[in-house]
Amino acid sequence: MYRYDEFDTTFVRQRVDQFRDQVDRRVSGELTEEQFRPLRLMNGLYLQLHAYMLRVAVPYGTLNSRQMRKLAFIADEYDKGYGHFTTRQNIQYNWPKLPDVPNILDHLADVEMHAIQTSGNCIRNVTADQWAGAAGDEVEDPRPYAELMRQWSSLHPEFSFLPRKFKIAVTGAASDRAAIAYHDIGLRLTRSANGEIGFEVLAGGGMGRTPMLGVTVRDWLPKDELLAYLEAIMRVYNLHGRRDNKYKARIKILVHELGAEEFTRQVEEEYKRIDAPRVMPPAQELVRIKDYFAPPVYEDLPDQSPELARCMSDDADFAQWVDRNVVAHKQPGYAIVNISLKPVGGVPGDASSGQMRAVADLAEQKSHDEIRVTHEQNLVLPHVRKSDLYGVWQTLKTHGLADANIGLATDIISCPGLDYCALATARSIPISQDISRRLGDISRQRDIGDLKIKISGCINACGHHHAGHIGILGLEKRGEEYYQITLGGSGDETASIGEIIGPGFSSETVTDAVETIVDTYVGLRQDGETFLDAYRRLGPNPFKEAVYATH
Amino acid sequence: MPLIKDGQFVEDSWTVLQQDDEVPPKGDVIVPLERYLSDTDELNRRVGRVGVALENTADPDDIAPYLNDIDLVALTFPAFTDGRAYSQARQLRHHLGFGGELRATGNVLADQAGFLKQVGFDAFEVTPNQSIDIWVKASEAVTLAYQRGYDGNRKTRDKLRPSPLPQHPSDCAAVAEQSAPA
Incomplete structure (x- = not known):
């Protein structure tokens, strides 16, 4: 794992002190809430329905035991004894008090962690394949590049006031476990025809109101050009991304409106003008970072135990x-x-x-x-x-952590929804709990097999519903929550966007609808066919017919 | 508006003109891009320096042919959350090699000061109630930067802990030049 050196330590401590000063100025009234808002957001502090929420970065999802214990300490000391792990591989605390936040950040800095850019219109926590360095299908471990990008994106002078938030994911494997096609920039380490490893660069993916899959802007980029090339993409976006409408401000809209070809042309044009050697770290810097990700010293063991x-x-x-x-x-x-x-x-x-x-x-x-x-x-x-x-x-x-349901129907992604979130239009946690109980029998889950159910409590799609085999979107009409169902989404290397099957369901009937969809699949599947495969073969009609005939 | 340069308030010698304002016979003036493009020769010939104000939707390449005659470029932040001028500044300094004054105008806050300097701004129009102490403190809150090749006085990792080896071909050339016999 990466370890901070003197540079990283000083940087994070300075950022904590800077934020402490900003909090003091807010508490004293010197900063208005409007002025404080983008400053706190750049440090992961949201004002939610009931309290502040602090989102702590877990860079590319890696932690050591000392860091995890510190997260537990913060949960006990400053929150209500728990934390919430998020779809950006981060952790959120739902109940911190504003004057405590600088102290929490100091505790985090003690274990080489921070909350820098876990929110705001800047480059967010870079995510990566959670099995990086351990999976067998990897061309190369993506974590050193994720760390390089973490550093490069931290307090970036040019790209901290972007049109909208910006998310980067990287994988080194053929199986995409990082959902790169759904990111503003997705990176995949891949071999060129002559065997050299570089990056396939995707841009313009995203969820939200207008889900889109990223397009490939470079089939293959030499690894040592990564940061310079990212700078070119970011600059084109910063200058030309829309700022007139929050819902059209993500890079996906720019890529869509320009067209992939014209967007790529502009990026390449900008890239030619960048003095890459000036921007890229010296070669020994990547060597320094890579050393931290050397494989652990394994025992020489027979494969079978x-x-x-x-x-x-x-x-x-x-x-x-x-x-x-x-x-x-x-x-x-x-x-x-x-x-x-x-x-x-x-x-x-x-x-x-x-x-x-x-x-x-x-x-x-x-x-x-x-x-x-x-x-x-x-x-x-x-x-x-x-x-x-x-x-x-x-x-x-x-410790209640042995549920054998990874990848099954109850392994549901859910955003916090209206139970916590100020943006939510509907509750999502109670819906996920209801579905989980309904389909919870383990032998039934095992019979259903691989199934990704994902629930968002508003159009922002933090629960990744567009990428759910069964996606559920909570909305609100005339004071009533209702839930739209999409089918056929996927975030893997065969990425697809789920399709809406028809009118929405009430909070009382949505679980019935999900169960009907699942039962329809079980009735129609062929040997060994997963839900997603069956949906792709059958299309939406049998599911629609079953759902709307009975509800 | 009060003007900050080199960490202190300074007298502003520049007059900002709108598109149709009469140009005074002498003195330093800042004109909108359209005005500069339509009256280029007249503005370049007069006594006094000329600066150009760019909207944040303008392409800095539009003034590239004239940068030798322009002493100041003013970029604007209509809201402090609108960061387009950071990239315009970077393009002016690094793609076009602009060496004159780069002025930040509009909604310019102390908490942005560090970033502004890093992308090449060296003059800042701030609100009348801005305290210089807070400005200086905010702009120096972080002294380190991960990004290489940006301006300002934040130190990158290489500068904090100099590398023993030449890092790039250009550095090798510099080393060779220094060690060459006079």
Whole structure:
């Protein structure tokens, strides 16, 4: 994992002091709320329905045990004993008090963390494949580049007052677990025809009111040109992105209105004028960063673990958990453990301070001190010996963290919705809880198989509903919440935008509709066909007919 | 509007003219881009310096042919959240090599001062109630920058901890030049 040096430490401390001064000026009345707003937003502090909300950056979703314990400490000391992991691999606290925030930031700085640019119209926390460095399908580990971009985007002098927020995701794998096509910029490490590794660069993806998939602006970019090329994209966007309408201000609208070809031409034109060697870090800087991401020292193990096989045959619950939550590691004898934060009927992404500490302990003892946060609001122990899996599972079980539902119907993404969020038009957490309870029987979930249900409580789509196999969007009409359903969305390497199936449903009937859709799939699927595959084969009609005939 | 340069209030010698204002016979004037383009020769010939005010939708390339005759470019922030002029400034300084005064006008806040300097601004029109102490403090709150190749006096990592090796071909050339016999 990356570690701060003197430069990073000083930088973050200065930012904390700067923010402390801004808070003091707000409290004294020297700054109006209007003047303070963009300043606090640049530091992850929102004013929500009931309180301030602080969003802490977890750069590309990586944490060590010390950091996780500090997050637990903050939850206990300054919040109500829990935190909420988000779809940007961050963590949010829902109840901090304004004068406490600078102290929270100081605590975070103690463990090399911050809240810089977790909100506001700037470059947000860069996200990455949660299995980076552990997955077998990787061309190269994307984290050093994510770290390079974290540094480059932090307090960027030119790109801190953009038309709208800006999200970058990077993956090094063929299977896209970072949803790069749905990002303002998506990056994929890939090999050129002659075998050299570089980036495929996508731009103009996004969710919100007008969902769009990114277009490829460069098939292949040499790795050492990354920051200069990003600068070109950002400058074209900063100068020409629309500022007259908040809903048309994302880069996707600029790309769409100019057309991919003209947008690309403008970027390339700008890129030619950039003095790339002046902008790019010297080669040894990337070497310095990469050193921190060297693989942990693995034991030389046989790939098969007799203990694991024995425990799986003795304990059916454990075997089910291994089947859904554990995936292959590139190192023989090791596995990637996915920890579900989606207990049946629970709040997706919430973790108590006790759970955070339990995960921290496991990471320290069993996973080379590494934890990942996923954009699907779960946690990962990326490097666990197969022979340790049974013990890890037992510990998770005692902390309510052993749900064997990764990728199943109850592994729902949900934004906080109207229970917390000032922008929301409808509740989303209670809907996810209702669906989770309805479909919660584990054998039923396993029979349904891979299914991504994603719920947003407003058009901003923080719950990624456009990318849900079943997407649910909460809206409001004449004081009543109602829920629109989309089908067929996907955020993976076959990315697609879900299609609205028809009129919306009330909060009382939306769960019935989801269940009908699921049952329709179960009735129509062919051997081994997932929900998404079946939908792509069948189209929306059988689902529409079933839903609107019965509701 | 009060003007800040080099961390202090200074006398503003420039008169801002609108599109149809009469041009005084002497003294420094700032004119809108359209005025400059229509009366270029007249403005360049008169006694006194000339500056050009660009809207934040203007393309700095439009004044590229005239930059040797222009002493000041004023860029504007209609709202402090509208950041287009940061990129215009960067293009003027780095693509076009503009070396004159680059003035930030409009909604210019102390908390932006550091960023403004980094993209090349060196003069700032601020609101009458701006305290110079707060301005200076805010502009120096962060002394480090991750971004290489920007202006201002924030230190990049290489400057904080100089690298023992030449980093780029241009640096190698510089090293070779310095070590060459006189």
